[in-house]
Amino acid sequence: MNIVEKILARASGKQQVSPDDVIFANVDKVMVHDVSGPGVIKVFDKLKKQGINVDKLWDSSKVWVAEDHFVPSADKISAENIVKLQNFTKNYGIEKHFKYGMGQYGICHTISHEEAMVLPGEVYVGGDSHTNTTGALGAFAAGLGHTDIAYVLLNGKIWFKVPETLYFKLNGKLPDHVMAKDLILKIIGDIGTDGGAYQTMQFGGSGIDEMSVESRLTLCNMTTEAGAKTGIVEPDQKVVDYLTSRGASNINLVKGDADAEYSKIYEYEGSEMEPIVAKPFSPENTSVVREAPHVELDKSYIGSCTGAKYEDLEAAAKILKGRKVKIRTEVLPAAISIYRRAMENGLLKIFLDAGATVGPPTCGACCGAHMGVLAKDEICISTTNRNFPGRMGHVDSQTYLSSPLVAAASAVTGKITDPRDLK
Amino acid sequence: MKGNVIKYERDNIDTDVIIPGQYLKIHDYSELASHAMEGLDPQFHSKVKEGDFILSGKNFGCGSSREHAPIALSHSGIKAVLALSFARIFYRNAVDGAFLLPIEIEEDAYHGISEGDEIDIDVKLNEIKNLTKNQSYKMKPFSEIIGKIIEAGGLFKYKPD
The missing domain is CATH 3.30.499.10 (Aconitase, domain 3)
Known part of the structure; x- marks a missing residue:
């Protein structure tokens, strides 16, 4: 199995999973922000009217919250959304809420790595399409809508179809004037905005090994623009150092098997890349x-x-x-x-x-x-x-x-x- | 399920045109509906009727995870979107939230159905009948889990085996 299959097998209590299997994965971390949070609150209101109990989350300690889209508050409606979000986290006992104007805060995906909110091998879902970003830490990271996030908050699990994996191999370092952003734009130009649809886009090779964790985050971030379910890089010592310097411990490095299967392999020569x-x-x-x-x-x-x-x-x-x-x-x-x-x-x-x-x-x-x-x-x-x-x-x-x-x-x-x- | 078609003959209709980013702060469903498709077709709100369908090309709903997109369409009266393919988050939002049916079609339906045609979608037979032109086309069947969630009326009503 490749890394994503191994993570999803573990999370669904199975020995083995293969592409197209439908599984319910137990979720390790979940994120909402000031757009998806109020969206989830609206879903909760709807569920209450249908007689579904929304008094308690499955595990408040696994939930974290960002304020990013409309902060500093753009107008009255966005200010009210922040109040709603803060009441929500207070009522449900969510402690990890990064509030603007109170120390560390930022864009949710940036907080996910800056604050080591997600660890390698975890299943991480967020109410934002660029949740894929965090796959650069070696997690299965996928974006979901409000209904699905509400489901995760109440049940701790969500369905996924196990994706096929496209493997992008970068041979050798990128030149100094070329950044990870150039590489991912090149890839999207090659495969199109649906070229990775419903699939994993995994990055590897000597050029990726040489790359900083932050550059890998840029690659995984824009797998969303190719329609991918997730982007991922197998975690290495750089990821361990990055996360431990930000307070993480008990890091477990899940990697794919030597005989892991990929539906297609693309190769890029680092020295040939251009802005x-x-x-x-x-x-x-x-x-x-x-x-x-x-x-x-x-x-x-x-x-x-x-x-x-x-x-x-x-x-x-x-x-x-x-x-x-x-x-x-x-x-x-x-x-x-x-x-x-x-x-x-x-x-x-x-x-x-x-x-x-x-x-x-x-x-x-x-x-x-x-x-x-x-x-x-x-x-x-x-x-x-x-x-x-x-x-x-x-x-x-x-x-x-x-x-x-x-x-x-x-x-x-x-x-x-x-x-x-x-x- | 019968209705008339609003056709956008293009690929990659993204969530930024289905409901532009400035409206993400809004969670009132009818207000969202009043801005549906604003980035592509400012006339959409005045021409859409309850029970209409949208017909489009590849990768419908690409872009952001905003559930505002299927909500805005659904609360405009759209019961189904027929497209050559769908972006993943739009697709699962539409199904899990029971907002509308995402129907995957083939080229024959995409080219055969015109703006304003009345069609009848039969998801049991995986068939689309064009009542205006007296033609019929196959739709791609839903996968097992999608079929079950649709039948249950959304993810919260679905009971996994």
Whole structure:
């Protein structure tokens, strides 16, 4: 069995599972945020009316909560959603609630790794499609809707069809000007936005072994854009070190068997990789940066669970150091812990000196919700994960997806720019 | 199950156009319905009728996990979405929450059915009849678990064996 099959077999009490088996998996961790939480509360209200008991969760200690989409509160409705969410966690005795304005908080997927909320080998579900991100720690991590999350909160388990696994092998390190974001955009360009549909996308090979945990998180994050059920990397000592430095213990490294089966294997040569952008209006609409259209950009956005981890900010700072931005540039670290490190290590000063605005952690403009949404006809280069029509604001705005290196280089020139071509 | 078809002849209709991100803070189902499909078809709300179906191409509902998407369609009156394929979270949200039926179709139905056609979906026979054009097409059968959850009326009413 491969790693996902082993995790799902253990979680469903079976010796063996195979692709297409339908199982009920016991869940180890579950997450809701300020959009899916109120959605779940609404489902609970509906269930109560049907006479279903919702007085107690299956295990409050396995539930954690993030405030990220509409924080700092965008308006009255989103402020009320935060109050609802805080009452919910209080009533159900959920202790792990990362509240904005009270120390550590951030985008849910970023909190999942920054706070070691999920461990290798676990089954982790979240009320957000980019829950796949956390598979980079060697967990089975999948996004679910409100009804399914409500079911997990009350029953501690959920059904899954065991997915087939696509294996993406990276041979050798990526060059310095290429980031994990470029690789995952290249892959999505190759297989399409449904190329991984209902399947696992697993990453391995010497290039992945060499990669930081944060880069692996970027890869797994955007498996969602290929339609995958989950993304995963087999955990190694880097993951153990990463998690133990964040307070985790009793880490159990589940790996696939030597004879594990994959439905298809794709190979990429690290040395051949180039900076990539995804043009409007789909993450699969990719181009090598040097062949990208010569558009006049209005904005560069360095934020989100995909592109505002510490190493993403470091990459942007490397470019922006001693330079000035030519277009509106917003940098929003994805969690307070990252914000603090960026402050202590001088990155925030580099951003401010370059003329960029630094904002608080939020999903905000990434999903067109608030705090930096795009006007009609505005064109943005962004380290986020989606560029469907209207994703970051007006339906006639445009988003190009890129790595933090490319977004920062483009901020300096006002055009889509390969970091190697920056003077 | 009979109804008329609203057709979007394109692939990858994503949740950002089914219900744009700015409305994610809203959990009032009828208000969500008033913004359904706003990112693609601003006329949708005025033309949709109770019992209508949507017909579309590949990978319908890709993107976010927002259950707002099947909710907004269902509370607009949509009883089923017929598509060449579905993104996974939209599909399970539609079924587990009992909001609408996600019907997987083949190319013949996709090309054969036009905007406004009246069709009759028979999930027992896995058949779609086009009453306007007097044609019929096969739908892909539901997998066993999906069939059982639909029959039960959603995940909370489903009793695993």
